Amino acid sequence: xxxSTGDAWLLxxxxxxxxxxGLREMLYVLPEEPxxxxxxxxxxxxxxxxxxxxxxxxxIDLTVFLGGDPAPDARRMIGIxxxxxxxxxxxxxxLGGLMISRTPxxxxxxxxxxxxxxxxxxxxxxxxxSCFRHPDHGPVPILDLAAILLPx
Amino acid sequence: MSAQPAQAFAVSERFAVLNLESVxxxxxxxxxxxxxxxxxxxxxxxxxGSVGAVRxxxxxxxxxxxxxxxxxxxxxxxxxxxxxxxxxxxxxxSLACRSVATLENTILDLQPLPECMRxxxxxxxxxxxxxxRLLCRTSMLALAAHIEHAA
Numbered sequence: 001x002x003x004s005t006g007d008a009w010l011l012x013x014x015x016x017x018x019x020x021x022g023l024r025e026m027l028y029v030l031p032e033e034p035x036x037x038x039x040x041x042x043x044x045x046x047x048x049x050x051x052x053x054x055x056x057x058x059x060i061d062l063t064v065f066l067g068g069d070p071a072p073d074a075r076r077m078i079g080i081x082x083x084x085x086x087x088x089x090x091x092x093x094x095l096g097g098l099m100i101s102r103t104p105x106x107x108x109x110x111x112x113x114x115x116x117x118x119x120x121x122x123x124x125x126x127x128x129x130s131c132f133r134h135p136d137h138g139p140v141p142i143l144d145l146a147a148i149l150l151p152x
Numbered sequence: 153m154s155a156q157p158a159q160a161f162a163v164s165e166r167f168a169v170l171n172l173e174s175v176x177x178x179x180x181x182x183x184x185x186x187x188x189x190x191x192x193x194x195x196x197x198x199x200x201g202s203v204g205a206v207r208x209x210x211x212x213x214x215x216x217x218x219x220x221x222x223x224x225x226x227x228x229x230x231x232x233x234x235x236x237x238x239x240x241x242x243x244x245x246s247l248a249c250r251s252v253a254t255l256e257n258t259i260l261d262l263q264p265l266p267e268c269m270r271x272x273x274x275x276x277x278x279x280x281x282x283x284x285r286l287l288c289r290t291s292m293l294a295l296a297a298h299i300e301h302a303a
Contacts, residue, residue, distance in 0.1 A: 037286035040175055040222045040276060041298075042269035049266070049279060049286065056279050056286075058266040096268065150267050 003111045009104040010140065014076060015063035020109065020132070020142045021081060027095070028052075029104060030078040033059075050097055052080055057095040060148060066121045079104060083145035094149040107134075115139050167255040169287060170236055170247060173229075175220045177247075177295075178280065178287040181254055185239035190215075190232055190248055201303025203228045206235045206246060213237050213246040216299055222275070224303045238292035245296045258282070262289055273301055 007023040036048040036059055045065035049056045059078065064070050078097040085094045113132040117124045118139050124131075127148050128141035166181040188206045193215050197205035201224040202214035215235050217228045232248040239245075260280040275294035280287040 035284075038175065038220065039265070039269055039279065039286070039288065040220060041271055041274040042265075042276075043271060046266070046269045049269075051281055054261075056263050056266075056281055058269050060268065094267070096266075148268060 005108050005110045008107055008109050008142070009079075010107045010134070010137075011079065011098065011100050011104050012102045013063050013066075014061060014070065014099045014101050015066070015068040017063060017066055017068070018134075018137055018140050019062065019128070020107070020140050021145065022142075023106070025081050025083065025145055026079055026104060027082050028080040029100075030080070030097075031103075033076040033078055033099070046096075050078070052095070052097065055095065057097055058149075059097045059099060061099045062127070062143075062148070063099070065127065066123050077101065077103065081145055081149075083149050085146070085150055094146075096145070096149045109142075117141055167258075167260070167287075168236070169253045169255060171250045171252070172218055173220050173231075173250065175222075176285055176287050178255075178260075178289045179238065179291060179295075183238045183240055183292040184252075185237040185244065187252055188235040188237065188246075190228065190235055193228070193235065193248075198226070201226070201299070203248065206237070208237055213244055215246040215248055216303070217248040218299075222298065222302070224299055238295070240292050243293060243296055245292055245299065247295070255282075260287070273298060 008020045009026050011019050034050050036050040045061050046058045048059045076099045079100050082093045085092050109132050115133040117131045124141050129144035130142045131139050134140045167178050168181045168184050170177040186208045193204040193206050195204035203217045205212040205214050217225045234249045234252050235246050236252050237246045262278040262280045275290045275298040276288045278289035
């Protein structure tokens with residue numbers, strides 16, 4: 001059995017959490033948080049929208065989703081991410097702006113690095129597809145963007 | 153990688169913009185029954201979470217003041233000068249607003265509220281970006297249901 005590899009982005013979220021996404025899931029990185037607008041009665045971790053390429057897209061603060069406090073505005077960068085939506089015959093995409101605190105790092109992930117999700121916070125289980133052990137940072141969940149952008 | 157957004161739909165329907173403190177609600181213009189001055193609110197008629205009632209065409213309408221998170225408040229700031237009375241059939245609702253404007257000859261690119269932002273009972277159905285501001289598309293019936301639940 002061979003040990004295969006995949007390219008990914010390592011993300012530092014706005015708190016102390018790290019996560020990864022597939023290389024092709026990141027479309028763009030905004031070095032500063034742009035003007036955003038509050039949408040009343042939306043979910044706490046997705047309470048604002050921003051305009052990107054003439055589209056309104058939700059700003060996602062996974063640190064809040066994971067139970068942490070929102071970071072000061074000055075520390076936020078935005079990673080524009082995308083996931084497929086719909087079935088094969090009528091496929092579209094959903095976009096989101098992930099709040100991160102530093103420029104994503106391109107990494108390679110090998111099969112042998114697979115490991116279990118961190119036991120806490122429990123919310124990882126609803127937004128992570130899998131997990132790998134980073135040599136410096138320990139377990140890093142790989143995000144399931146569809147679970148984040150298209151929750152049930 | 154190219155990305156197609158969630159299906160947006162351009163509309164040329166006439167709308168009214170109800171300006172709250174910093175949130176702007178977008179409702180079909182035909183749902184506006186009348187506009188009254190907030191100075192005419194009779195606060196002694198407050199009931200059920202309203203700030204009072206205003207009279208229009210020999211009827212009294214309870215007036216609600218919503219904060220930016222759309223929670224009914226019982227104390228109305230002086231900056232809210234207009235009561236927008238909305239009506240659909242026999243259902244009516246009056247909202248205190250900082251101002252009310254009409255959008256005519258404006259083609260809005262309405263986008264459905266992103267799935268990850270939706271919550272049960274929210275009256276916000278879609279969003280539109282108009283210049284520097286965000287417009288939250290809703291309807292009189294959705295607002296009435298929300299207020300009935302929240303008040």
